[in-house]
Amino acid sequence: MKSQLRGLIEQAIAGLRAAGTLPADLAPPDFVVERPKDRAHGDFSTNAAMLLAKPAKSNPRALAQALVAALPANDDIAAVEIAGPGFLNFRLSPAAWQRQLATVFAEGERYGRNDSGAGRTSGVEYVSANPTGPLHVGHGRAGVIGDCIARVLEANGWNVKREYYYNDAGVQIENLARSTQARAKGLKPGDADWPAEAYNGDYIADVAHAYLRGDSVEVEGHLVTGKHDADDLDAIRRFAVAWLRREQNADLAAFGVSFDVYFLESSLYTNGKVEETVRELIAHGHTYEDGGALWLKTTDFGDDKDRVMRKSDGTYTYFVPDVAYHLDKWQRGYERAITELGADHHGSLQRVKAGLQALDAGIPSDYPEYVLHQMVTVMRGGQEVKLGKRAGSYLTLRDLIEETGRDAVRWFLVARRPDSQLTFDIDLARSQSLDNPVYYVQLSHARICGLLRQLEERGLAFSLDNGLAQPLDLDDVPLRDLLIDLSRWPEIVATAGEQLEPHLIAAYLLELAQGFQTYYNDHQFLVEDAAVRDARLALALAVRQVLANGLQLLGVGAPERM
Secondary structure: OHHHHHHHHHHHHHHHHHHOOOOOOOOOOOOOEEOOOOHHHOOEEEOHHHHHHHHHOOOHHHHHHHHHHHOOOOOOEEEEEEEOOOEEEEEEOHHHHHHHHHHHHHHHHHOOOOOOOOOOEEEEEOOOOOOOOOOEHHHHHHHHHHHHHHHHHHHOOOEEEEEEEEOOOOHHHHHHHHHHHHHHOOOOOOOOOOOOOOOOOOHHHHHHHHHHHOOEEEEOOEEEEOOOOOOOHHHHHHHHHHHHHHHHHHHHHHOOOOOOEEEEHHHHHHOOHHHHHHHHHHHOOOEEEEOOEEEEOHHHHOOOOOEEEEOOOOOEOOHHHHHHHHHHHHHOOOOEEEEEEEHHHHHHHHHHHHHHHHOOOOOOOOOOEEEEEOOEEEEEOOEEOOOOOOOOOOOEHHHHHHHHOHHHHHHHHHOOOOOOOEEEEHHHHHOOOOOOHHHHHHHHHHHHHHHHHHHHHOOOOOOHHHHHHOOOOOOOHHHHHHHHHHHHHHHHHHHHHHHOOOHHHHHHHHHHHHHHHHHHHHOOOOOOOHHHHHHHHHHHHHHHHHHHHHHHHHOOOOOOOO
């Protein structure tokens, strides 16, 4: 409808140019067609007249009147009103709303989706935790945000590749290996010879025992087997990384998160990608040596100071493999590369982009796109929960899922803006009350399914075609509000995709459920009058379809009974 209104307004502007009311060479202004914040002001509004008034040397309200007079006749527009300094407010006809309602059923699961991505490829990287322990709740927030971004991008026509980047190289992996070795040799936290930087969770003992038993671990097609040798640090390292990768994959599977690509940081070194990237940076003249170190001129690309790439001891700083990794994404055909990270990583983002620009490889300046999330505080009974069953030192994602349920955990971790601090209230998430947003939304879906069961139990008939053919009483405010909310869904999906903000989906679903509850409280559905019954059930079923479509984008279930 927005596109249709924009076309009508552009036709009116062209008519005013032809009539001499506007300069013949005046380009159409960048006006907006939007929904008024106050629904009493109409269904859509535009600022076109206000933008045209100055070049036309006219009063905005007078130009608004001229625009109204020049608008082509259209059966979808019931009225056009001039408001304030020159806004035009449009009210749609009942026929337009009937057609909108029919569109929900015609498109079904595809209602709200669009093809703006045109099948182009976008990589979405998320979680990417070091394989050094069970996933914590912060990793869960990264997982659900990344997964929902991928789902929303697919709904906007993108070919999405979900990617997990394993940081399987570096100091933390070495600490993991030595922690497991210490356990394998019978040491435990607190012993005199226990390594100072070791991981102290009980899961390290599980890894060590599995290694000594000779267990085999299969991860993404690779089999790693333990051995009875507590002195073979390389074997312990390989086994511990594989064991924890498998555990993390199990955590994510329980959370409804999966990936298309698993990428090992170590492969960047074994395949020569890091060295190749460094050679390219040197060849393009964006590096220099100083103090025995190799520096990248990141100040040439907006950084506040140049950065060391290769230290004097020959090792690379941590942003260099990130540059090589994102170059690899570009070479794999990812037109967009979206990376979901904890906010504590923000310091390295600019230098990664600078490194990519310094390669002179035609990579866009906004590549990659970053979505950063803040910390999560978990509360139970008014007290912060910090310890978990498996890790000991922190609450794991699996602990939270087992206590609260997957749907509630996913909803609560994605329902706020990623860059906002999040307090996860276990008591609220578990409650079966209307104060619990995920329960409220799921209950609305189940309640509509219940109406259909009651319909059958009472031996009443239902005709969707008859329901869609009934005239709509737009003076019924709860009805009109529901129609507006249903029509907004495609815009919500598009905006969530454009802005990479899946929390907009959760906010919308709660509004839709609240609107349906208001309508439900004011209207009887299973009445004797077939026309009234069919019309109200048709509206309810449209709400059910959109609730299901939205919950799917959040990876949350749409139950038929609760």
